[in-house]
Amino acid sequence: MSAIVISGLSKTYLGNTRALDRVSLSVGQGEMVALIGASGSGKSTLIRHIAGLVCADKNASSCKICVDGAVVQEGGRISRNISATRTEIGVIFQQFNLVPRLSVLNNVLAGLLGKLPVLRGMLGLFHKHENQLAMQALQRVGIAHAARQRASTLSGGQQQRAAIARTLVQGAKVILADEPIASLDPASAKRVMGILSRINVEDGITVLVSLHQVEYARRYCKRTIAMRAGQVVFDGPSSELTTQFLREIYGEASEELILPDADDFGTEPMTALA
Numbered sequence: 135m136s137a138i139v140i141s142g143l144s145k146t147y148l149g150n151t152r153a154l155d156r157v158s159l160s161v162g163q164g165e166m167v168a169l170i171g172a173s174g175s176g177k178s179t180l181i182r183h184i185a186g187l188v189c190a191d192k193n194a195s196s197c198k199i200c201v202d203g204a205v206v207q208e209g210g211r212i213s214r215n216i217s218a219t220r221t222e223i224g225v226i227f228q229q230f231n232l233v234p235r236l237s238v239l240n241n242v243l244a245g246l247l248g249k250l251p252v253l254r255g256m257l258g259l260f261h262k263h264e265n266q267l268a269m270q271a272l273q274r275v276g277i278a279h280a281a282r283q284r285a286s287t288l289s290g291g292q293q294q295r296a297a298i299a300r301t302l303v304q305g306a307k308v309i310l311a312d313e314p315i316a317s318l319d320p321a322s323a324k325r326v327m328g329i330l331s332r333i334n335v336e337d338g339i340t341v342l343v344s345l346h347q348v349e350y351a352r353r354y355c356k357r358t359i360a361m362r363a364g365q366v367v368f369d370g371p372s373s374e375l376t377t378q379f380l381r382e383i384y385g386e387a388s389e390e391l392i393l394p395d396a397d398d399f400g401t402e403p404m405t406a407l408a
């Protein structure tokens with residue numbers, strides 16, 4: 135079964151920017167797929183549509199997006215049942231989206247908010263087993279020792295790992311990661327990608343991750359979808375994305391997608407642990 139199905143998705147922003155142009159694709163359950171493309175190619179816009187945060191063009195009546203069998207949006211309208219579907223979708227952003235003054239533990243517990251009675255969630259009244267669940271998630275991403283610290287005191291890489299723990303507590307079946315490593319140093323970036331890879335393998339969670347550098351796609355994802363000017367220009371094995379092929383599809387913009395220290399990636403196994 136497909137975890138994500140998109141057909142005929144177009145998006146035109148005010149000012150006539152055509153950010154997405156008739157995008158159709160599907161991602162199978164349990165896949166980990168990279169989404170690459172130069173700046174402005176439409177990666178973030180695509181992820182936001184899948185998460186139901188942005189509406190497609192209304193005149194594109196054939197447009198439909200489903201996640202885990204549930205309709206997220208159709209014909210430019212967000213589904214009425216989007217709240218239930220959103221609990222299945224974990225979204226990770228470049229800037230982590232944690233509440234800086236709250237503890238790391240409370241940020242991770244926020245993953246439960248979509249499933250709790252509103253008042254209990256607002257008052258932050260969590261049961262012991264919910265706290266244990268959050269601690270287990272923090273252990274899996276390697277930052278249980280920082281559970282009581284304010285989120286703002288963590289490094290960028292640690293904050294991103296807390297954001298991943300939040301999606302684990304949420305029980306997301308699909309993780310949409312929008313440039314999760316763009317603000318991180320190479321060591322932290324590899325660690326975050328390793329964690330995403332591990333939860334994909336161990337928990338069968340579907341992962342769609344947008345990346346600027348093709349080396350990370352080749353290293354961590356068997357399949358890559360490449361975008362240019364709002365269109366899918368490649369969808370296939372990441373191993374086929376050679377530097378020469380990237381130059382063919384992106385021209386000069388390909389330099390943005392190739393790491394200068396690409397050799398660092400050569401010998402590591404596909405699903406290295408964090």
Ligand SMILES: Nc1ncnc2c1ncn2[C@@H]1O[C@H](COP(=O)(O)OP(=O)(O)OP(=O)(O)O)[C@@H](O)[C@H]1O
Binds near residue numbers: 147148172173175180
């Ligand atoms: N809210 C918006 N209003 C108007 N135009 C927008 C908006 N968001 C994105 N765009 C435009 O849509 C196009 C696609 O942007 P998007 O952010 O999806 O690309 P991206 O591939 O994620 O880029 P980057 O790698 O730089 O984040 C760009 O031309 C961008 O300027």
